[in-house]
Amino acid sequence: MNEIAAPRPNNLDAFWMPFTANRAFKAAPRLLARAEGMYYYTPEGREIVDGTAGLWCCNAGHGRREITEAIQRQAEVMDFAPTFMMGHPIVFQAAARLAEVTPAGLDRIFFTNSGSESADPALKIALAYQRARGESQRGRLIGRERGYHGGGFGGMSVGGIGNNRKQFGALLPYVDHLPHTHALEHNAFSRGLPAWGAHLADTLESLVTLHGDTIAAVIVEPLAGSAGVLIPPVGYLQRLRELCDKHGILLIFDEVITGFGRLGTMFGAERLGVVPDIMTMAKGLTNAAVPMGAVAVKSEIFHTVVDNAPAGIELFHGYTYSGHPLAAAAAIAAMDVYRADDLPARARAIEGAFEAGAHSLRGLPNVIDVRNFGLVAGIELGPGPGKAAERAGRVVERLL
Numbered sequence: 001m002n003e004i005a006a007p008r009p010n011n012l013d014a015f016w017m018p019f020t021a022n023r024a025f026k027a028a029p030r031l032l033a034r035a036e037g038m039y040y041y042t043p044e045g046r047e048i049v050d051g052t053a054g055l056w057c058c059n060a061g062h063g064r065r066e067i068t069e070a071i072q073r074q075a076e077v078m079d080f081a082p083t084f085m086m087g088h089p090i091v092f093q094a095a096a097r098l099a100e101v102t103p104a105g106l107d108r109i110f111f112t113n114s115g116s117e118s119a120d121p122a123l124k125i126a127l128a129y130q131r132a133r134g135e136s137q138r139g140r141l142i143g144r145e146r147g148y149h150g151g152g153f154g155g156m157s158v159g160g161i162g163n164n165r166k167q168f169g170a171l172l173p174y175v176d177h178l179p180h181t182h183a184l185e186h187n188a189f190s191r192g193l194p195a196w197g198a199h200l201a202d203t204l205e206s207l208v209t210l211h212g213d214t215i216a217a218v219i220v221e222p223l224a225g226s227a228g229v230l231i232p233p234v235g236y237l238q239r240l241r242e243l244c245d246k247h248g249i250l251l252i253f254d255e256v257i258t259g260f261g262r263l264g265t266m267f268g269a270e271r272l273g274v275v276p277d278i279m280t281m282a283k284g285l286t287n288a289a290v291p292m293g294a295v296a297v298k299s300e301i302f303h304t305v306v307d308n309a310p311a312g313i314e315l316f317h318g319y320t321y322s323g324h325p326l327a328a329a330a331a332i333a334a335m336d337v338y339r340a341d342d343l344p345a346r347a348r349a350i351e352g353a354f355e356a357g358a359h360s361l362r363g364l365p366n367v368i369d370v371r372n373f374g375l376v377a378g379i380e381l382g383p384g385p386g387k388a389a390e391r392a393g394r395v396v397e398r399l400l
């Protein structure tokens with residue numbers, strides 16, 4: 001199946017590519033024309049292993065027929081219907097199906113269209129909840145250094161990647177950050193959860209001392225990917241959970257990349273043994289066949305916000321495409337595929353081999369760390385003189 005009919009685009013100018021060195025790309029484009037299973041194919045028909053599942057989103061492989069057909073069927077039945085003041089059956093079905101697989105208690109689902117779009121409602125629901133329970137002084141949000149919660153202003157503000165922030169001014173006020181947990185001097189070449197660093201969660205205690213009872217929520221990725229695979233130290237998330245409970249703070253997990261099997265369970269929360277109050281997800285929710293994101297919240301949070309509101313709309317937030325019928329169809333089909341394939345169990349079954357493969361790179365020139373958990377591995381290269389990411393860029397070129 002290496003024959004590709006796709007023509008090359010003859011004008012690359014119009015598309016302002018996201019998170020891309022546009023000038024370099026357009027001088028030397030890398031195009032992917034087709035995908036199937038675990039491979040991409042270039043316009044020339046060259047096969048490339050998709051080692052990152054797209055952008056961490058095609059969890060069950062590309063082009064799953066069950067999902068494609070579900071989208072096609074739904075497109076014929078109904079292309080679009082609003083979810084503001086109206087409803088359509090398939091979106092309720094998708095929410096109920098999702099609530100079956102989210103961690104126990106997180107059974108109210110707010111739909112969005114991406115991971116970025118999920119950060120805002122998660123943060124807004126946390127603020128609305130604190131207000132509804134009579135804690136309206138809790139208007140402060142805590143993120144973490146090197147965290148990534150997408151490109152919206154809410155997610156960027158609690159996020160902690162310098163390059164994503166520095167072009168865009170002051171961002172949200174009343175935000176503070178925990179330290180990140182990356183510490184090669186203690187944890188280099190760790191397999192599974194690194195041993196050192198649980199105490200870094202205690203910084204939340206210092207932030208409470210600093211900010212008093214004004215903190216509404218803490219948002220972290222249980223395992224972070226965007227700023228270089230940061231695996232939580234043993235006991236770290238448990239400590240965060242304890243401190244949030246002690247101080248009346250909600251704990252939000254961003255499970256956009258850890259959801260849907262990647263860590264050997266449906267969500268990272270299960271494998272890591274800590275259940276948050278609110279969880280964001282996207283990517284694998286539809287196996288990336290149609291954009292969709294979601295926020296799952298504990299029903300107590302839903303009831304506090306909804307039951308305490310005056311008659312009328314209880315949460316002033318939503319998107320035209322919250323629960324788009326094609327996305328809902330794709331999500332249901334994707335969850336069927338994950339269940340039929342038993343994707344989390346398959347991830348667990350191969351993680352040992354994956355770990356051994358990743359760590360076999362130890363000892364190669366410039367490899368200063370290998371770390372892994374579930375089906376995620378980070379291979380860290382020492383920076384070239386004065387050029388932090390240049391070496392990694394050259395490795396990508398060579399691999400392609």
Ligand SMILES: Cc1ncc(COP(=O)(O)O)c(C=O)c1O
Pocket residue numbers: 113114115116117148149150151221225226254255256257282283
């Ligand atoms: C943890 C996390 N949150 C949010 C996002 C943003 O998701 P999206 O690109 O779908 O907006 C990403 C994307 O990589 C992510 O890794």
